[in-house]
Amino acid sequence: MEEAETCPAQRLLKMLSGKWKAEIFRLALEAPLRFNSLLRQIQGSNKQSLATALKELEEEGLLEKVTIKLKPLHIEYNLTEKGKALIPVFQQLEGLA
Amino acid sequence: MEEAETCPAQRLLKMLSGKWKAEIFRLALEAPLRFNSLLRQIQGSNKQSLATALKELEEEGLLEKVTIKLKPLHIEYNLTEKGKALIPVFQQLEGLA
DNA sequence: TTAGGTAGTCAAAAAAATCTGACTTATTGT
DNA sequence: ACAATAAGTCAGATTTTTTTGACTACCTAA
Numbered sequence: 001m002e003e004a005e006t007c008p009a010q011r012l013l014k015m016l017s018g019k020w021k022a023e024i025f026r027l028a029l030e031a032p033l034r035f036n037s038l039l040r041q042i043q044g045s046n047k048q049s050l051a052t053a054l055k056e057l058e059e060e061g062l063l064e065k066v067t068i069k070l071k072p073l074h075i076e077y078n079l080t081e082k083g084k085a086l087i088p089v090f091q092q093l094e095g096l097a
Numbered sequence: 098m099e100e101a102e103t104c105p106a107q108r109l110l111k112m113l114s115g116k117w118k119a120e121i122f123r124l125a126l127e128a129p130l131r132f133n134s135l136l137r138q139i140q141g142s143n144k145q146s147l148a149t150a151l152k153e154l155e156e157e158g159l160l161e162k163v164t165i166k167l168k169p170l171h172i173e174y175n176l177t178e179k180g181k182a183l184i185p186v187f188q189q190l191e192g193l194a
Numbered sequence: 195t196t197a198g199g200t201a202g203t204c205a206a207a208a209a210a211a212t213c214t215g216a217c218t219t220a221t222t223g224t
Numbered sequence: 225a226c227a228a229t230a231a232g233t234c235a236g237a238t239t240t241t242t243t244t245g246a247c248t249a250c251c252t253a254a
Binding site: 003005006007008009010011012013016017022023026042044085086088089090092093094096097 | 100102103104105106107108109110113114119120123139141182183185186187189190191193194
Binding site for chain 2: 229230231232233234
């Protein structure tokens with residue numbers, strides 16, 4: 001059941017909610033992400049959860065999926081402009097921690 | 098099962114995670130909170146969930162519970178200093194929304 | 195050609211979060 | 225004295241999120 005939210009910050013908060021999204025986002029600040037590397041980097045995570053998180057981050061427009069057609073032929077996830085706009089918030093969050 | 102988090106922002110994000118916390122926090126910016134008013138103000142919520150959220154916000158040190166011993170003798174929840182430190186982050190979040 | 199890597203999907207199970215309704219204790223207003 | 229309000233708690237049910245393990249499909253290196 002979907003519900004309307006009254007609090008504007010809620011939407012943004014929800015974008016990074018869930019067990020793995022914040023960590024994925026943080027790693028995306030450093031370099032383009034690749035599925036299996038992520039699975040190795042984030043200990044305790046699992047395929048399904050990462051796949052779901054990546055799909056949602058993509059749907060929310062924070063990450064974009066890019067098929068690299070060169071040599072090792074693989075897929076990358078990059079921060080979008082919208083994703084980059086979130087960096088200062090994220091840093092402020094880290095600053096308080 | 099508890100797990101250690103690697104991402105520093107995660108802790109802060111978690112403080113305002115959950116279905117009602119952001120909304121509660123937002124209302125706390127305006128005025129001290131009272132349980133039953135909150136229940137009426139936040140449509141769709143319920144006692145138990147609000148009680149849990151308030152308890153957690155208190156444990157996290159964002160709200161403090163105050164017993165007002167005057168005339169109508171009641172309980173208030175106020176933003177703590179730590180809670181107030183979160184205001185700019187919250188505003189930035191709303192600014193992006 | 196066979197093994198290993200990459201990038202997943204699917205169904206089902208388990209765990210965590212949220213909701214419901216009944217009940218409590220103390221204080222007010224009439 | 226009685227009913228209403230305030231501020232909850234508790235057990236159980238329901239819902240949502242997260243995890244597990246099996247299974248695809250494609251490519252590459254030996």
